[in-house]
Amino acid sequence: MFCGCLGGSSPPKPPSGDVEDEIVSEVVTEVVTELQKGGLKDIFMPSALGNTGGQLTGPLRDHLLDPSSSLGWVNFILVCGWPHMRLAVNAMAQRIFAAEMTTALRSAREASKVDIDVETRLEFDIGNSIPNLTNIQVIHDKNYGGIEGIELSADLDMTSGEGFSVKVRLNGTVAGIPMHVVVGVKSFKLNGTGCLMLSPLLDKIPVFSGFKFYFLDLPQLDYELKGINKAGKILGSIVSNLIKTVTDKLLNKFVVPGGIYIPLVTIPPALKMKAETPEPDGYIVVNVHEAKGVFGGDMVFFSKETSDPSVKITLGSASFESSYKANTSTPKWDPPESAFLPVLQGGQIISFAVEDVDVTVREVLGTMSCAVGKLYDESKGRKRWLEMNLTEQGRAKRSDVEIKADRMGVCVSTEFLAVTALPAAAGPVRELASGLLHALGGPRQLTQDFVPLLRLCTVKLLGLDCSPLSAEEIFFTTAIVQVASGTPPKGFFKEVPYSSYSSITDVLPQAPQSGGVTVSPPLRSKKAKKWGAEENVKGSFLPNVSPQAQLMIERLSKDKGMSIAEIASVADLPEDQVKLLVGLDRSLQVAWHQAFHQFMEYPGGTVTVEVTREDHTSLGTAKLDLAEVEASPDKTKTFKVPLEGNRYCTDLHLVLEIELKGFKRGELEPHTVSDRFADANTCASRQVLKFAEDF
Numbered sequence: 001m002f003c004g005c006l007g008g009s010s011p012p013k014p015p016s017g018d019v020e021d022e023i024v025s026e027v028v029t030e031v032v033t034e035l036q037k038g039g040l041k042d043i044f045m046p047s048a049l050g051n052t053g054g055q056l057t058g059p060l061r062d063h064l065l066d067p068s069s070s071l072g073w074v075n076f077i078l079v080c081g082w083p084h085m086r087l088a089v090n091a092m093a094q095r096i097f098a099a100e101m102t103t104a105l106r107s108a109r110e111a112s113k114v115d116i117d118v119e120t121r122l123e124f125d126i127g128n129s130i131p132n133l134t135n136i137q138v139i140h141d142k143n144y145g146g147i148e149g150i151e152l153s154a155d156l157d158m159t160s161g162e163g164f165s166v167k168v169r170l171n172g173t174v175a176g177i178p179m180h181v182v183v184g185v186k187s188f189k190l191n192g193t194g195c196l197m198l199s200p201l202l203d204k205i206p207v208f209s210g211f212k213f214y215f216l217d218l219p220q221l222d223y224e225l226k227g228i229n230k231a232g233k234i235l236g237s238i239v240s241n242l243i244k245t246v247t248d249k250l251l252n253k254f255v256v257p258g259g260i261y262i263p264l265v266t267i268p269p270a271l272k273m274k275a276e277t278p279e280p281d282g283y284i285v286v287n288v289h290e291a292k293g294v295f296g297g298d299m300v301f302f303s304k305e306t307s308d309p310s311v312k313i314t315l316g317s318a319s320f321e322s323s324y325k326a327n328t329s330t331p332k333w334d335p336p337e338s339a340f341l342p343v344l345q346g347g348q349i350i351s352f353a354v355e356d357v358d359v360t361v362r363e364v365l366g367t368m369s370c371a372v373g374k375l376y377d378e379s380k381g382r383k384r385w386l387e388m389n390l391t392e393q394g395r396a397k398r399s400d401v402e403i404k405a406d407r408m409g410v411c412v413s414t415e416f417l418a419v420t421a422l423p424a425a426a427g428p429v430r431e432l433a434s435g436l437l438h439a440l441g442g443p444r445q446l447t448q449d450f451v452p453l454l455r456l457c458t459v460k461l462l463g464l465d466c467s468p469l470s471a472e473e474i475f476f477t478t479a480i481v482q483v484a485s486g487t488p489p490k491g492f493f494k495e496v497p498y499s500s501y502s503s504i505t506d507v508l509p510q511a512p513q514s515g516g517v518t519v520s521p522p523l524r525s526k527k528a529k530k531w532g533a534e535e536n537v538k539g540s541f542l543p544n545v546s547p548q549a550q551l552m553i554e555r556l557s558k559d560k561g562m563s564i565a566e567i568a569s570v571a572d573l574p575e576d577q578v579k580l581l582v583g584l585d586r587s588l589q590v591a592w593h594q595a596f597h598q599f600m601e602y603p604g605g606t607v608t609v610e611v612t613r614e615d616h617t618s619l620g621t622a623k624l625d626l627a628e629v630e631a632s633p634d635k636t637k638t639f640k641v642p643l644e645g646n647r648y649c650t651d652l653h654l655v656l657e658i659e660l661k662g663f664k665r666g667e668l669e670p671h672t673v674s675d676r677f678a679d680a681n682t683c684a685s686r687q688v689l690k691f692a693e694d695f
Contacts, residue, residue, distance in 0.1 A: 074152065075133050082130045089126050097122045100246045101168075106616070108242060118172035118179060129161025141197075141345065145278020147271065149199025150208075153216065153347060156194040160187045170239060183239055186226040192219025193349065195256070199275045200267070209267045212275060214259025217316065217349040217369075219251060255317045256344055257597075258521070268583025269593035273460060277595040280342035280456075282418040282666060284350075284372060286313055287336040288322050288516070289383055293408035294329045294354055294365060295398060307356040307365065311410055314351045315341040315372060322516040324357040329406075336413075337516040340599050343416075346373025346668055352410055354388055365394035366408045376414050376668045385409045418666030419456055424633045426662065428603045429453060432491040451663055455600040457483050457626065459607055460657040461525055463588035465640070470649040471589040475530055477619060479611050479654075481523035481596050486604030486626070520598065527614075528590040545573070550586045557582040588655060603630055607658060611643060620646035622654045635660040 078085075101120045109115070133154040141149050166185035173179060193216040198208040225243070228236045254260065261276040294309040309331045310324040320339030325331035341350070351369040355362040366388030378384050388394075388408040395403065459481050464474050545553075553571060556562045564582065568575040585591060605626045611619040620643025629637045636659045646652050 072136075074136055074154070078130060078133065082128075086126055086128075090124050093124045093126070094122050096250065097124070097246065100249055101242065104242050104245045104249070107245075108238065115173070115175055118170050118174065121169045123165065123167040123169070125163055125165045127161050127164030129159055129164065131156050131158040137347075139345075139347075141199075143281065144197060144199055144344070145274045147200040147274045147278075149197050149201065149275070151195055151197045151345070153193060153195040155191070156219075157189075157191045159189045160185075164188075168239075168243065174238065181227070181230065181239060183228055183243065184226045186224040188221065188223040190219055190221050193217065193347075194219075197275070200271055202265075202267075206264055209265050210261055210263040210272070210275060212259050212261040213254070214256045215251075215254050216256055216347060217314070217351065218255050221247060221251060223247075252317060252521075256348065257342070258317060266580070266584075268580055269462070269585060269591065270583055273593050273595050276593075277597075278344060279419065279458060279595070279597055280344050282343055282416055282663070282668070283340045283599060284315070284343050284376060284668065285415045285417060286320070286339040286341065286350075286375075287413045288313075288333055288339070289336045289411040289413065290330070290332040291354060291408070291410045292330050293388075293406040294331065294356075295394075295406065308358070309365075310355050310357045310362070312353040312355055312362075313339045313341065314353075315343070316348055317521040318342055318519065320516055320518045339516065340417075340518055342597065342599070343372055343668065346371065346376070348372045350375055352386060352388070354394075354408060354410060356393075363393050364391050366390050373668055375412075376416060379412055379414045380668075381413065381415060383411050383413045385411050416666055416668040417451065417454065417663040419661050420664045422455075422635045422660060422662040426452075426603075426635070427630045428627060429489045432489050450601075451665060453489070453602040454663040455603055456661045456663070457598045457600055457605075457607070458659040458661070459483065459523070459596045459598070459609075460659070461592040461594050461596075461609070462585060462655040462657065463591040463593070464528060464611070464652065465588050465655055466652040467650040468589070470652070471530075473613075473649045474528065474590050474611075474619065474652065476527045476614055477590065477611050478527055478614075479525040479592065479609050481525070482608045483523070483596075483598040483600070484606050484608065485600055485602065486606070488602055492602065518599075523596045523598070525592050525594050528592050530590055545577075545581065547586070550581050550584075553578060553581045554584075554586050585655075609654060609656065611654065613648075617648075618645060619648055619652065620644050624658065626658070626660070629658050629660050 098120070101122075105118060105120070133156060136152070136154040139151045139153070141151050144151070164187075168183045170179055170181045170183070195214055195216060197212045197214070198210075199212065200209050201207060202209050225240060228240055230236075252258070257278060257280070261272070263272060288311050291309055291311065294307050306327050306329045308324045308326050309328065311322045313320045318341050320341065322333060322337045325333075348371070349369050350372040352367065353364050354366040355364050368386055368388050386409060388410065390403065390408060394408065461479055461481070464477065466474060549571070553567055553573075556567050556570075557564070562570075564575050564579050567573075567582075568578045571578065585593075603626070607624045607626065608621060609624075610621045613619060622639075622641045622643055624639055624641070629635060636657065638655070638657045640653050640655045643652050643654055
């Protein structure tokens with residue numbers, strides 16, 4: 001593309017044509033001119049392919065001409081493809097928004113007990129403003145959820161521009177009051193760290209079987225509504241809360257391990273499940289020891305204001321909140337309280353917030369964030385202080401001198417627990433050996449080895465099976481999965497007599513088990529689809545195999561126990577084709593093929609799955625004992641169980657697989673990025689980190 005102009009004295013003129021083509025040609029012209037002025041240092045010249053953002057002025061132009069960028073071609077592809085991406089994003093946004101708004105309206109109706117009968121319609125256009133990508137990296141991940149993949153990550157910044165338009169039309173009644181409102185979004189700004197994972201990798205064309213887009217942490221979205229005042233005080237409040245609920249829920253759906261997976265070819269659901277809902281590499285254990293400089297709004301006579309401090313830690317869609325300490329600016333957690341948070345890659349952003357806990361609100365006083373791999377490197381097995389950035393509330397009532405003299409910080413230590421297979425002899429534990437004790441509400445101590453007790457429970461929802469006559473009743477159903485711990489082993493907690501507590505307030509802040517409360521994403525499935533809908537296959541997607549033959553091949557494998565090679569010989573089909581047919585679960589009426597991963601502190605417990613229809617009516621519940629899985633030599637068991645309480649479908653069965661794995665102490669491996677495939681300005685953290693052993 002550049003060879004014809006590099007040796008000449010003048011750059012090529014941009015060809016006439018569409019506006020997008022003219023912009024791209026103008027970009028290339030200006031870049032080549034700049035390169036000719038400064039001399040050619042790299043034959044690859046990746047900086048020639050930067051992001052125009054629709055304009056060629058200011059900082060955006062400087063970024064475009066920055067020779068340090070080695071993956072500018074990604075922005076170039078974004079510029080060229082944006083007219084098509086714009087249409088695709090608009091269609092996807094309208095489809096997702098409609099589904100989420102319906103759910104939000106139903107929830108609002110149930111929560112408020114107000115009769116809300118409203119129809120919504122979204123008019124959406126993302127506009128011409130192209131996202132700007134910086135700090136671009138490409139990583140070869142050989143174990144993304146157990147499969148190989150290639151990850152492209154970048155900091156994404158996007159601001160509404162020309163052509164942007166969002167209107168939400170609401171028509172109906174609220175508490176009998178007519179409602180005809182048009183609410184729009186005047187402007188928005190979105191920034192976060194986005195990733196595109198190409199996975200799994202195949203040994204045949206097209207090599208990449210699909211791709212998944214997700215954010216490493218919750219992106220920041222700022223928007224301004226218009227027309228909300230016309231709805232009135234009551235209705236306006238309802239509408240604005242609905243929009244906020246929907247946008248928050250949508251953003252959370254895209255935070256790792258969430259995201260959207262687009263298959264490019266038909267692959268066995270078991271393989272697709274690993275890419276769409278990957279198993280974590282392991283769990284980082286963050287022990288919170290103490291904090292300093294936490295001055296809030298609690299007045300104490302003749303001394304500085306104190307607070308009721310608590311520490312909140314967020315990693316992906318999982319979070320942890322420590323118990324709070326009353327009326328202090330120097331809280332100590334002894335024993336320390338521990339967060340157990342799933343890690344999919346070392347580049348994920350872990351965030352800390354120091355909060356002042358009041359009766360109805362948790363006021364954030366200070367925050368900090370960094371790459372989880374950086375945190376682990378600095379604090380594995382030793383205490384380190386993290387300096388907080390004060391919020392506006394944290395700075396209130398304090399002078400700069402006081403802030404400098406009493407810096408706010410949190411003292412933590414970390415370790416990493418890698419996921420591993422359980423030995424066949426592992427099983428339920430009734431009683432701990434003498435000397436291994438938890439303090440009540442305290443964490444597992446580094447000096448006490450509770451690791452053999454830990455479990456990772458993976459629930460793989462495969463689908464529903466029923467009579468073909470009842471199949472229509474179970475389309476678009478949702479499963480709610482609950483993984484509950486059983487009775488802890490004897491001696492797991494140190495018994496403390498009730499009389500040793502001075503008051504009931506001493507008991508309430510204490511959190512069970514590992515100290516503090518770790519909140520995982522809700523275990524709620526996507527809507528079940530008719531078999532084949534997700535893979536875009538109808539009936540026989542293989543021209544040489546009828547649907548009846550597909551069912552027969554699956555039964556020969558699952559019911560008769562025949563090997564893939566034996567079936568291939570009988571059916572006169574290639575073995576890879578037979579393997580694909582067996583894995584597609586053609587016998588199911590609807591398919592989920594979605595996995596949930598739950599950390600457990602000790603063996604035992606139950607898995608409960610309730611299946612509900614779109615109108616929230618229950619199709620029944622299945623309850624499974626994890627002791628059955630523990631008793632299996634490979635710690636994996638497939639269940640096909642009837643749903644108790646089902647009154648709507650004939651012969652309805654839930655098909656799922658439960659797998660148990662263990663943990664071992666390990667190292668959080670950093671994601672290595674080649675210098676050739678990373679922006680020179682790429683940072684390992686969101687801010688300048690301040691670590692110290694003493695604070």
